[in-house]
Amino acid sequence: MTEPKVIGILGAGRVGTAIARRALAAGYQVRVASSRPATEIALVLQFVAPGAIASDADEVIAGSDIIVLALPLSKYRNLRPDALAGKIVVDAMNYWAPTDGVLPEFEGAPSSTEVVADHLAGARLVRSFNHMGYHEIDGEARPKGDAERRAMAVAGDDPQARETVAGFIDRLGFDPVDAGRLSAASAFDIGTPVFGARLDRGQLKAALNLPAAA
Amino acid sequence: MELGVYSFGDVQRDPETGALGTTAEAQRNLLEAIQLADQVGLDYFGIGEHHTYEMPASAATVVLGAAAATTKNILLGSAVTVLSTDDPVRVYQQFATLDALSNGRAEITAGRGSSTESFPLFGHSLNDYDDLYAEKLDLLLRLNESDRITWEGRFRPSLDDALVVPRPVNGKLPIWLATGGNPNSTVRAAIAGLPVSYAIIGGDAERFAPLAQLYRQAVEQVKVPNADVRISVASPGFVGEDSNAAKELWWNHYHEAFRAIGEIRGFPAPQRAGYDRDANGKGALFVGSPEEIADRILALHGAMKHDRHFFQMDLGQLPQKDFLRSIELLGTKVKPLVDAALAEKADAQPETA
Ligand SMILES: NC(=O)c1ccc[n+]([C@@H]2O[C@H](COP(=O)([O-])OP(=O)(O)OC[C@H]3O[C@@H](n4cnc5c(N)ncnc54)[C@H](OP(=O)(O)O)[C@@H]3O)[C@@H](O)[C@H]2O)c1
Numbered sequence: 001m002t003e004p005k006v007i008g009i010l011g012a013g014r015v016g017t018a019i020a021r022r023a024l025a026a027g028y029q030v031r032v033a034s035s036r037p038a039t040e041i042a043l044v045l046q047f048v049a050p051g052a053i054a055s056d057a058d059e060v061i062a063g064s065d066i067i068v069l070a071l072p073l074s075k076y077r078n079l080r081p082d083a084l085a086g087k088i089v090v091d092a093m094n095y096w097a098p099t100d101g102v103l104p105e106f107e108g109a110p111s112s113t114e115v116v117a118d119h120l121a122g123a124r125l126v127r128s129f130n131h132m133g134y135h136e137i138d139g140e141a142r143p144k145g146d147a148e149r150r151a152m153a154v155a156g157d158d159p160q161a162r163e164t165v166a167g168f169i170d171r172l173g174f175d176p177v178d179a180g181r182l183s184a185a186s187a188f189d190i191g192t193p194v195f196g197a198r199l200d201r202g203q204l205k206a207a208l209n210l211p212a213a214a
Numbered sequence: 215m216e217l218g219v220y221s222f223g224d225v226q227r228d229p230e231t232g233a234l235g236t237t238a239e240a241q242r243n244l245l246e247a248i249q250l251a252d253q254v255g256l257d258y259f260g261i262g263e264h265h266t267y268e269m270p271a272s273a274a275t276v277v278l279g280a281a282a283a284t285t286k287n288i289l290l291g292s293a294v295t296v297l298s299t300d301d302p303v304r305v306y307q308q309f310a311t312l313d314a315l316s317n318g319r320a321e322i323t324a325g326r327g328s329s330t331e332s333f334p335l336f337g338h339s340l341n342d343y344d345d346l347y348a349e350k351l352d353l354l355l356r357l358n359e360s361d362r363i364t365w366e367g368r369f370r371p372s373l374d375d376a377l378v379v380p381r382p383v384n385g386k387l388p389i390w391l392a393t394g395g396n397p398n399s400t401v402r403a404a405i406a407g408l409p410v411s412y413a414i415i416g417g418d419a420e421r422f423a424p425l426a427q428l429y430r431q432a433v434e435q436v437k438v439p440n441a442d443v444r445i446s447v448a449s450p451g452f453v454g455e456d457s458n459a460a461k462e463l464w465w466n467h468y469h470e471a472f473r474a475i476g477e478i479r480g481f482p483a484p485q486r487a488g489y490d491r492d493a494n495g496k497g498a499l500f501v502g503s504p505e506e507i508a509d510r511i512l513a514l515h516g517a518m519k520h521d522r523h524f525f526q527m528d529l530g531q532l533p534q535k536d537f538l539r540s541i542e543l544l545g546t547k548v549k550p551l552v553d554a555a556l557a558e559k560a561d562a563q564p565e566t567a
Contacts, residue, residue, distance in 0.1 A: 013396045013398065017397060036398065040401060043432060043435070044428060046428075048428060097340065098333075101339065102340065102341065133416070135417030138417070139417050139418050190480040192480075195481055195482070196476070196482055197482050198488065
């Protein structure tokens with residue numbers, strides 16, 4: 001595909017607005033929806049992500065080149081598979097029973113994103129952003145080549161979608177690390193050594209058992 | 215500007231023997247800390263409900279009640295009351311009683327709380343997390359409006375013209391809404407006309423400044439009558455005579471506290487580099503000498519114009535003597551510095567102050 005220009009974000013919470021800010025800083029157009037009316041989201045965005053456009057979920061999905069899921073995982077069933085079919089979708093959501101409640105389909109799943117992938121069959125789903133805290137997404141972005149640049153893992157079954165998302169992450173200020181297929185996402189889920197850790201590209205590759213080169 | 219302390223009632227470790235204090239001793243230590251905070255002129259002390267061996271502050275109002283009888287000026291509150299797993303009627307009665315005993319010094323800070331031990335303990339399902347909180351906050355706010363209440367909800371039996379007493383000394387209890395940075399919570403506080411309390415526990419503290427602006431703008435737009443428009447900041451912090459010594463000592467306890475939390479929640483123990491970054495400059499950890507902490511409070515105040523800043527000092531089994539010393543320095547050294555600087559600023563620009 002051509003270079004993505006519009007980033008759509010579902011969820012106007014901590015993670016959603018942090019990604020919105022970074023994406024705006026990197027020169028993307030940004031559209032944000034949550035379960036609240038667009039007027040209320042617009043007020044929020046005016047202060048926390050000035051320049052982002054508040055909209056409803058359908059418009060965000062239809063008008064964006066990459067769609068980031070930053071809503072509470074417990075709400076994932078509200079996502080419409082038909083609307084997201086064929087779209088590049090980034091899953092940043094984690095399963096954390098103490099706030100999501102016990103959701104049986106996630107208990108014992110290899111990783112939460114595979115359950116999301118089953119629900120969104122037809123979307124070009126990519127797993128990323130989930131292993132970094134929201135204040136780090138905000139505060140730790142660095143230009144390419146910076147010695148302190150941190151790495152972010154990218155997994156998904158569609159290689160082209162993975163590459164597009166990797167390009168997006170790179171522009172946001174992190175070194176993307178291609179972890180391969182979606183099943184590899186279990187290696188950077190909550191509870192793994194990668195989760196929340198401050199790792200550069202080499203360290204993240206090592207932690208994911210990927211060859212150092214390439 | 216008000217300064218204060220909050221605590222989860224940590225048990226303390228004896229620095230010599232390494233032995234952990236008892237959960238009963240922790241309650242008495244907490245009371246001692248509140249009394250000292252009052253004596254050194256601090257404005258606020260909050261107790262955050264927790265139900266673990268390491269943090270046994272499970273019945274905050276009982277400790278605050280004892281403090282009410284043995285302190286003079288300090289405001290006494292929760293930081294936070296885990297409203298979702300409590301009965302708002304009972305919460306209200308307890309804090310109204312505390313208010314009576316302290317002559318109008320009681321406050322409630324309602325929040326979801328970051329730990330969830332109280333859910334299984336009181337027989338609530340985490341699957342109802344959002345709905346429970348919304349419903350109970352609504353009831354708590356209604357209880358603050360009048361002594362008679364008629365109310366109906368999903369999670370508690372209906373109330374039909376029920377009487378809820380005692381009533382607060384000043385008509386109403388201040389009820390703060392605590393948030394960890396989800397902008398919706400800021401908007402919700404503004405729409406309800408409630409003061410908002412930001413928990414800033416890591417990263418760059420000033421990233422909350424846009425939320426403070428959002429709060430004020432939303433207040434402006436909705437124009438709630440009699441709104442209580444105030445902002446407070448709760449953050450980890452520790453004051454010692456010497457900056458480096460304070461940072462060194464406190465690191466061990468900070469590390470221990472967050473290592474233990476991380477173990478439960480699936481993230482790694484904190485690293486020293488991150489601590490050093492956040493414990494300096496614009497970071498969210500207010501650890502250091504009195505002058506340094508005063509400067510950093512003032513710098514954040516420049517960005518947020520908050521009305522109150524209070525600190526969690528006794529993390530990770532900090533010995534009681536270090537906790538007390540830090541409280542003393544906050545009251546006797548930091549507070550006068552902050553007051554003086556703000557007074558000077560107000561004099562310099564009287565028209566905008
Ligand atoms: N906090 C972190 O550091 C972090 C890091 C990485 C990943 N994550 C994951 O990212 C997700 C979001 O976390 P967060 O901390 O940003 O939570 P948050 O601050 O509570 O924000 C969640 C946002 O989603 C919105 N939302 C709820 N239902 C929705 C729906 N059906 N459609 C669209 N939006 C909806 C919420 O607003 P309304 O309810 O008002 O619509 C809110 O704006 C979670 O799955 C979390 O596990 C968090």
